[in-house]
Amino acid sequence: MPELLEPVILGQGAPGRRGVVIPEAAVPAPPLSAVLPAAMLRREAPALPQQSELEIVRHYLRLSQLNHAIDKGFYPLGSCTMKYNPKVNEWAARLDGLANIHPYQPESQLQGALEIMYDLQQWLCAITGLERCSLQPAAGAHGELTGILMIKAYHQHRGDARRTRVLVPDSAHGTNPATAAVAGFEVVTVASDSRGLVDLADLKTKLDDRVAALMLTNPNTLGLFEEDILEIQEAVHAAGGLLYYDGANFNAILGTVRPGDMGFDVVHLNLHKTFSTPHGGGGPGSGPVVVGKALEPFLPVPIVARDASGNYRLDADRPLTIGRVKAFFGNFGMHVRAYAYILAHGADGLAQVSRDAVLNANYLKAQLKEPFEMPHAQPCMHEFVMSGSRQKAKGCNTLLLGKRLIDYGIHPPTIYFPLIVPEAMMIEPTETESKETLDRFVSAMRSIAREVEETPAVVQQAPHTTPIKRVDEVLAARKPVLRWRA
Amino acid sequence: MPELLEPVILGQGAPGRRGVVIPEAAVPAPPLSAVLPAAMLRREAPALPQQSELEIVRHYLRLSQLNHAIDKGFYPLGSCTMKYNPKVNEWAARLDGLANIHPYQPESQLQGALEIMYDLQQWLCAITGLERCSLQPAAGAHGELTGILMIKAYHQHRGDARRTRVLVPDSAHGTNPATAAVAGFEVVTVASDSRGLVDLADLKTKLDDRVAALMLTNPNTLGLFEEDILEIQEAVHAAGGLLYYDGANFNAILGTVRPGDMGFDVVHLNLHKTFSTPHGGGGPGSGPVVVGKALEPFLPVPIVARDASGNYRLDADRPLTIGRVKAFFGNFGMHVRAYAYILAHGADGLAQVSRDAVLNANYLKAQLKEPFEMPHAQPCMHEFVMSGSRQKAKGCNTLLLGKRLIDYGIHPPTIYFPLIVPEAMMIEPTETESKETLDRFVSAMRSIAREVEETPAVVQQAPHTTPIKRVDEVLAARKPVLRWRA
Amino acid sequence: MTYAYLPHTPADRAAMLDTIGVPSMDALLDHIPKALREVRLDLPRPHAEAEIQQRLARLAARNVSTSQQASFLGAGVGHRYRPAAVDQVASRSEFYTAYTPYQPEVSQGTLQAIFEFQSMICELTGMDVANASMYDGSTAVAEAALMAVRVTGRPRVLVCGSVHPEYEAVTRTYGQGPGLRIDSLPARSDLTDVAAATAALTPDTAALIVQVPGVLGTVADLSGLAEAVHAAGALLVVVADPVALGVLEAPGRWGADLVVGEAQGLGNAMSLGGPHVGFMSCREAHIRQLPGRICGMSVDAEGRPCFTLTLQTREQHIRREKAASNICTNQALNALFATIHLALLGPEGLREVATTSALRAHHLAERLIALPGCRLANPDSAFLNEFVLTLPIPAATVRDALLPMGVLAGLPLDTWWPERTHDLLIAVTEMNGAEDLEALVSGLTAVVTAQGGQRPQEALHA
Amino acid sequence: MTYAYLPHTPADRAAMLDTIGVPSMDALLDHIPKALREVRLDLPRPHAEAEIQQRLARLAARNVSTSQQASFLGAGVGHRYRPAAVDQVASRSEFYTAYTPYQPEVSQGTLQAIFEFQSMICELTGMDVANASMYDGSTAVAEAALMAVRVTGRPRVLVCGSVHPEYEAVTRTYGQGPGLRIDSLPARSDLTDVAAATAALTPDTAALIVQVPGVLGTVADLSGLAEAVHAAGALLVVVADPVALGVLEAPGRWGADLVVGEAQGLGNAMSLGGPHVGFMSCREAHIRQLPGRICGMSVDAEGRPCFTLTLQTREQHIRREKAASNICTNQALNALFATIHLALLGPEGLREVATTSALRAHHLAERLIALPGCRLANPDSAFLNEFVLTLPIPAATVRDALLPMGVLAGLPLDTWWPERTHDLLIAVTEMNGAEDLEALVSGLTAVVTAQGGQRPQEALHA
């Protein structure tokens, strides 16, 4: 029976081995039992590893080498904007003056950090075309919750208790309905039409005085721009609802189109997507929220403000605020990286980012049209969704196409999302990939399409080149083993 | 025909792509041709890569993953002391105040750096039992050249022009004879006896008034302590010669035995071996030289000194100095790392380092005695040399045994050195390896010994698990391709 | 202008437009209403990398970091030693430039690290299962409250005074969703009296939330609390500090149903309050209601044990509006920092860090209460490494007076509760050696003794 | 006392001694004369990692780094911008914890990086082959002198005044080995006059060594020099600055036989003068005499192209006393920093760095010679980014006067040549923006104009 590639670190080593030596207390040392309630004293040591620094370093280095990553190869995971994470941003976030500062230090000692947050708030307002920004939310979903709770407070403040519904397109990301539900709203799904866009007629039937808001991603999760956006915003506002912008796809229009101009009342951005802060194996992210005049009073506190003499301070004196959504001031380390990213581009650079992202997506779509089913023919924005239905008919579904792509050194795209496309495969190349890399991706996908025809077994048993073969995901859920035990 | 695992970076990319953007000159910009002689202006741009930052990062990350390294697994390369490189040392060397300082800054701005060098000079004197230390040499061989040139100056200063010979044991590392030759001496080899030690009788026959010095490594390159060292030093000094100590094997006696007490006149140490500064893929190293009273006047300049008021300064006022062996003050980055390494151990810790190094080597030797030929039965010090002669007789020489070890995730030991042992395999585990790692090494070597008996082909075609198979080293020398051409 | 992160040359763009079959970039965008495409952003000009470094170095230099002073600020953010190996290993590209491990065959590194994080949290808390991470301690507590409501079907949550005030505030905001009602007990004091807590339980109470050590550092004897809470049909949620669990009993052993909290103090920078890393652990019975990602073991096609995300049916990308929580991106990399940190410390190292911090805190407290007019706010409560010193003059005045001496004396409690003007929350850790303790004692002595005649500032420059 | 880098527990040691079959550790050492084993070292006590960090942070803070001031110090050490990606990639464990790539099958990463370094040096210098690296510029020049002696069999070497004085000093020390005789021409002046140099050639001259740009920054027109040197049967050794080669002609194109120098300015920290990285390149004909390691291409058993160390028969571990040089460990990691730096810059980036530095230097020179009593020491010589300013008062006095203003004005030339008291060597690079130039100009103005009446120091505090 083969073993784990790398043994689990817990239980490794031997008592007495130490990965790091801690300084002596160097003060009189009464036993802790003399100062703490006996019942609260720990009886059994936690079974943590007991290894030298070398063994710990080797363990995690060997684990790291089992990962695909942007710095290793193409990672076209749709809706995640896996663009390059610039190295100067990592240098900046580790500066002593930005890493080793405590949120409760007096503002006089934090002017540099507060200036970074203040400038980023201003820049994100300029970029989105809206009024005021809060950097507090820790990720996109957290920004969604913040936005939807502000919308809830807005309607309550107007005594408008009937607005208990939030409209969500059927193509929306799972966090949208989940957020609306967690915020206490009833979720009503709006259908997409044959163009893959919001079905205006269906929307209008569902717009009434019970609707608090419509949550939209533009371009939507099919990578298509909602061309009727001006008509949509008019209809929603006419019905007394507000318009929420999910910023996950903002890389398509960054510097080119602004949600504020489209009539959105509140936007969340994902700094770990559009603004290049690293995805970190699943996080941390940052989901700043930018709002128009209507929702400004309800922003979480504190907001960074600047007084006449140019000093920066934390303004918590906002009576209508929905309160805090997170301790302290948000993921400041991500604010530093986004700040550096915006500095590297300026307005023209950011516009070029979104243009190249759209160019790259269309370049791939145009060349994969022929072997793969394309549900929508019109040009896409920064990503496109194609279907593996033709290949599935020959015994190789989208999951397997993705597994085979791994053998070509490329991370599979997002699969089986959005749900409205059968055997969906969502491809988002981002602007940081070169033409050569895109050409290699096209030739890989064409080669796989040929393999499906000629040697399907190769695709069905993929991946072949990885240290572990296909993983049994059903077993993991049936008999969950979710921790190491001594 | 298979291709290179990773294309050579030169010639990659396209004109206009940039890995880093340089600030504008922001000053009036006359063409350089107006200020430089026409003949000296470059006509053709060098064919360097033209790629984005992402492509460059991917190229070198993928290259790095092709390397074995200490942080990945066991690396028992004899005579190289591949011990763990502590991470706090890397943090220290990158501090702004230690990395971004220019050697020509006034001493008033360098007191922290000079204190580090001064303390390290003192500590290395204490550790070696000698008088004064120069940190200037850039590696062991460079320290050897410095020591031998000081010996040459010492004899010349005494008007003793007959001393044109340097005695070198047959087991000595290649740098010893090469150094003596480069320094203008005639090299005379001293034989080893059946114990694998310097043959006293042969030494005494070669000791006369033409001998400038004897170069010794103790323990020697067989990993055996030169037990007759006190008799040797007496004989050499009686004949008017000086005793040079090659510090490459110092990890065996660090903190336990001192070269000064053994009667050596000059020692070089390898900070990148004994004191854990990283091997860096072949460098940088640092070869400080420590001398007794006799050679003190000849040390290279400058030496770091401390005046009465505790200020540190560079003392170049040494009339008999052999002069500079390197611009500036030596590999300061390595001094910082060695400084931190010594702080982490103190005297007791350093003694434990050498004891565990000797324990580990004997632990391996005791268990490999039986399947492999051991030329010398007595206990070894920090390393031991065994022979693959039995296995060679069955068609698997030492080179192949090493290649097969790669498949077990272990870097081959040093092979075919010292030359006096046929099919030599020099194994130096170092003190930073755990018992579990040593046990895995023993089982791997025993398994290979069995394979030589039962399935020799597996050993003959090794390595099997590496991205490239056995390399044709003859072809590389016959038709050398030593650079990329457009 | 050229950009280091945009590889396309004009020739590349022309060739690609040609392959797509459109004359220009605008042709690809012309389905977007024209009015929306005339945009001029008011942003700084593009900066070369050297200019970015210079600008951020200057901004960093305008802050005073904790390395430049003796810092006694805790209050939910750990001023802890971070071994050099943690950042150097966790910051390998293969960890920080990967995303959520959707494809197990190319993400076993991230997956096993998550599994080890989950296992270590269970070892520390004594619980059965832990998720991959939450945003931070505050949102972990809020999600615990919502989870208790889901599990018990009850609408109220009882928050003890020991819980960090910002954690309670975040829970209130989250509570606006399901209309959660929060009772706090007792307002603004750290004392957790089991009897008083038990009395405040009602049939509507979904959970009692208690923090050990409390936000003011106290370690109450909570024997019997769990029994009382369970008897009332509610869940016991314990907010714990993983470093303190090096010496304090695992809450799982004294009846906790949910153990949550902040793990920033394990190897993560303070970074002005984020990114930190929340943890959330529960009993076997409540796994299906636990929010967030979870990694479990499985086998591959050749029978080799391996890891994969599992129980995803709880999550938003599958359950959508029925999901336990809307969390998608979490704090994976910060959890990795905590995992490597714990692996380096081991049980003995963690115990030593907690013990050294506590012993130094008790030693400091003894020296400070010897100063005129100074006393412990909770003299009868046991504490670990944080305590409240009541001062003869406003704590904010003392704090400001010590800044020029290079001492961050602690948190004036009127930051949270306006009426507690004379109370200073002081945290002591393994970072505060003898020099730090002396600096605080002499600083306070100068300020406090001077308050007799001169105003403190004058005393300083006498 | 426990140590983080020593894994053995007492139990481990006991078990291992048992397997070896000896009662104790001392038994393994008892063949060493007892007297040698009584050793007490006078060293500091063992420090915990946090204490090491604190002590080194304090030592670092006692230096004034170039980032804290406007620095115009060059003179063989490049104050250059280092893109963040260089250190983050070159400092991966797989690069810095490997050793010399003796086993090609597990070191293709290091080998291909060496091959790319060799190729880039050839592209810059115009030579046929380059080795893996030398210790630094000074030892590269010394080894070039010894190589010329080997190749020509002649005993003398002619060193031009343009060569860095410390490079000449190191060559003198190396020369003590083979009894090399060094003639310098002309003493202590940077001017390289082709006619004068040609005249100084003798039948014993193995090589003429010239530096471009010279140590004082000048770029002489060396047309015809190579022809003259070759006519005299000697080799032309050119000491080059790889950054300057972004705009200066490759020496291989104007007759150089050997091109050597220092590549620290490509991505390596100044680090008080080391570790830096020397490079050495030569013609096809002289490969067998080239010291140091060399990487070449080959194929593996499956015909896949790959890399391996080659021509090792020249090296000490094979040729022993007949080896070309005794070098074993070199500056591999620093060569990797330079390689990644050059890959990021590309031809255009390198040209821009050299051009920006030169334009700023010429602009600064113009403004400085407008100051009373200030003039260029070599007004008729072309220069690139370094020049010598002759001052009305001693250069060391001026340097010291500007330190408190946060300006490192340059190198007073009496550091090398005692008689040149009033000369200041000023280097300008892409690191010196407008603010730096203003700071130097206003600082010098204050000092120089004040020298009329008051001593400079007074002028400063007026």
Ligand SMILES: Cc1ncc(COP(=O)(O)O)c(C=O)c1O
């Ligand atoms: C379209 C969309 N909306 C929202 C989110 C949630 O963002 P986060 O993961 O930052 O919480 C995602 C995340 O992938 C997304 O793709």
Ligand SMILES: Cc1ncc(COP(=O)(O)O)c(C=O)c1O
């Ligand atoms: C025994 C011995 N002596 C000398 C040296 C030369 O040291 P360096 O490589 O630092 O020049 C070595 C290097 O491996 C060695 O093993």
